[in-house]
Amino acid sequence: MNRKIFRRVSAWKILLWACLSMLGGMLLAQLALTVAELRHIDASSVQALQRAEDAARATGQALRRAEASPFDHCSEADLTVLRNITYANSYVADLARIDQGKVRCTALWGKLAQPFQLPAPHYQAGPGFDIWLRQEIVHTHSPSNLVALRRSLALTAPTTFDLNRFYQDVSLRITNGDGTRVLVEREGIRYNPAGAIGLLPAVDVTHCNSAMALCAQATARLHWYPVLYPLGLLAVLAGSFVVGALACLLHLRSRRHHSVLDRLRHGIANDEIALMYQPIVCISDRRLKGYEALARWRPADEPEIGPDIFVPLAAQNRLSSALAKAVLARALREMQDLLQADPTLMLAVNTEVADIEDPDFIRFALNLTAPLAALRPQLHLEVTERADIRSTTFTHNIELLRRAGFAIWIDDFGTGSANLSHLSYARFDGIKIDRLFTNALSTGSPLRQVLPNLLRLADELDLQVVIEGIESEEQLQLIRSIAPDIHAQGWLFSKALELAEVLQQRPSSANDELGLAA
Incomplete structure (x- = not known):
C-alpha cells in the first residue's frame, strides 16, 4: 500500500x-x-x-x-x-x-x-x-x-x-x-x-x-x-517537459539515495545491524570450529535489507568503518560467553581495507577487546579486498593487530584483487577461498586445476584455510581428498543461524560433530 x-x-x-x-x-x-x-x-x-x-x-x-x-x-x-x-x-x-x-x-x-x-x-x-x-x-x-x-x-x-x-x-x-x-x-x-x-x-x-x-x-x-514562433513554442514545451520529467526522476533518485543513506547512518547508530552466524567446520570430521558473523540490516517496522545493498553503500559513503565497529561490537557481545567457554572456537568478522587503514577503527578494536584480551586470538578479522592493498598504513596496522593477538585473514582469496601478490606485502594468518573454486570442482572448468595449487601454497606458507560454498557430498569428498585438514563452510553443514539457534544447538562439547542439518 x-x-x-x-x-x-x-x-x-x-x-x-x-x-x-x-x-x-x-x-x-x-x-x-x-x-x-x-x-x-x-x-x-x-x-x-x-x-x-x-x-x-x-x-x-x-x-x-x-x-x-x-x-x-x-x-x-x-x-x-x-x-x-x-x-x-x-x-x-x-x-x-x-x-x-x-x-x-x-x-x-x-x-x-x-x-x-x-x-x-x-x-x-x-x-x-x-x-x-x-x-x-x-x-x-x-x-x-x-x-x-x-x-x-x-x-x-x-x-x-x-x-x-x-x-x-x-x-x-x-x-x-x-x-x-x-x-x-x-x-x-x-x-x-x-x-x-x-x-x-x-x-x-x-x-x-x-x-x-x-x-x-x-x-x-x-x-x-507564442505568436511569433508557434512551432518553436511547441518544441520548447516538449523539450521542457522532457527535461522537467528527467530532472524530477534524478531528484527523486538522489533523494531516495540520501534517504537510504541517512537511514543507514541511523541504523548503525541505533543497533539495527543484526548478526547471523554461519558455522565453520573441519573438513575431515565436520567438527565445529567456529562461526562467521554475517551482518543483516533490520530497520524497525521494515523488511530486512541484505548486505549486498547496504555494505557497498556504506563503503561508497565512508560508513564502512562505522559498520565494522557495530558488527565487531555486537559479535563480541553476543558470542563472548561461547568464546570464553571454548578457547578453540573462532569467530570471523568481515572488514574492509579502509577499516584496517582507519586509525580510529584500530583504536576501537583494541579498546573494545582490552578487557578480554585473551579472546583476541579467537577473533579472525577477514579483510574483504575490493581494491589493491599496497599501502604502508595497511601493512603497519595489520602488524599492530597481529601483535595485539588478532588473527588476520584474506577473504575471497583468488578472486578480484585478492591474489598471491598480497602475501608478499603483509603477513596473514589464513585465507578464505571463494565458492567460485568450490563450484568448479564438479565441472569441467579450468579453475578445477587451480584449487589444489592454492591449497598446496597455503600449506607451504603455513596459512590456515577455510573454503566456502560446500553444498554437496561430492564437493566435500573431492576437497577432503585434496586437503583433509582445512576448514569449510556451506549449506551442506548448516545455513546461517540466528543467535538463539546458535545458543540452542551449540553442542555440549567442542569435540562433538556438528549436528546441524542443511
Whole structure:
C-alpha cells in the first residue's frame, strides 16, 4: 500500500515538475526573445547614430571643398568641381551655389534658368551651417534636408538612413541634440505588428553625440514568442517537459539515495545491524570450529535489507568503518560467553581495507577487546579486498593487530584483487577461498586445476584455510581428498543461524560433530 502511494505521489511530482518546467521553458524563451529584441533595437539606434555622424561629417567636408573652389561660381569649371565632389560623396545627392538667398546652379542641373528662392533656414548647426528640413527645390523629386555653408548648398541623399536590412523592422528618428528638431524620421518597413500584442510595450532606445548635436532614437514593439514562433513554442514545451520529467526522476533518485543513506547512518547508530552466524567446520570430521558473523540490516517496522545493498553503500559513503565497529561490537557481545567457554572456537568478522587503514577503527578494536584480551586470538578479522592493498598504513596496522593477538585473514582469496601478490606485502594468518573454486570442482572448468595449487601454497606458507560454498557430498569428498585438514563452510553443514539457534544447538562439547542439518 505504501509503495502504491509512493508511486502515485512520485507520478504527480514528475507531472508537476514537467508542467513547471514547461512554464519555465516558455518564460525563458520569451525572456530570450525579449533580450534579443532589446539588443536589436539598441544596435539599430547605435547604427543610425553612426550613420548620422558619418553623413554630417561627409556633408561638412563636401561643403568645405566646394567653398574652396578657385573658379567663378556656376562657371563650367566650377560646376565640374561640384560634380566631382558630389559623385565622390554617397551622403550628398547634389551640390548647389546660392547667392542672395537664391539657388543659382547645381552640380547635376547646371545653371538654373529661373533661380530658386530659399526660405529662411529652420535652424543653424555649428559655426556657419544653415539647415532646412524636408525642403523641396526645383528639379528635385522629393523633399530633402539642405545644409548651407556660406555660398554652397548640399542636398542630403535620400538613402542616407537606409540601414542594413537586419535593422529595417525598427522605426528611426534622427534629431538635433536637444530633440527639438526631427532631421529624419523613418518607419520600420518590415515591422510586423501581428507578432506583438498589448501585453508587451513598445521600446525606445536613444543614443546621442553631444559634440555633433545629434541623437538617434530607435523604436519597436516587443513581440510575443507564442505568436511569433508557434512551432518553436511547441518544441520548447516538449523539450521542457522532457527535461522537467528527467530532472524530477534524478531528484527523486538522489533523494531516495540520501534517504537510504541517512537511514543507514541511523541504523548503525541505533543497533539495527543484526548478526547471523554461519558455522565453520573441519573438513575431515565436520567438527565445529567456529562461526562467521554475517551482518543483516533490520530497520524497525521494515523488511530486512541484505548486505549486498547496504555494505557497498556504506563503503561508497565512508560508513564502512562505522559498520565494522557495530558488527565487531555486537559479535563480541553476543558470542563472548561461547568464546570464553571454548578457547578453540573462532569467530570471523568481515572488514574492509579502509577499516584496517582507519586509525580510529584500530583504536576501537583494541579498546573494545582490552578487557578480554585473551579472546583476541579467537577473533579472525577477514579483510574483504575490493581494491589493491599496497599501502604502508595497511601493512603497519595489520602488524599492530597481529601483535595485539588478532588473527588476520584474506577473504575471497583468488578472486578480484585478492591474489598471491598480497602475501608478499603483509603477513596473514589464513585465507578464505571463494565458492567460485568450490563450484568448479564438479565441472569441467579450468579453475578445477587451480584449487589444489592454492591449497598446496597455503600449506607451504603455513596459512590456515577455510573454503566456502560446500553444498554437496561430492564437493566435500573431492576437497577432503585434496586437503583433509582445512576448514569449510556451506549449506551442506548448516545455513546461517540466528543467535538463539546458535545458543540452542551449540553442542555440549567442542569435540562433538556438528549436528546441524542443511
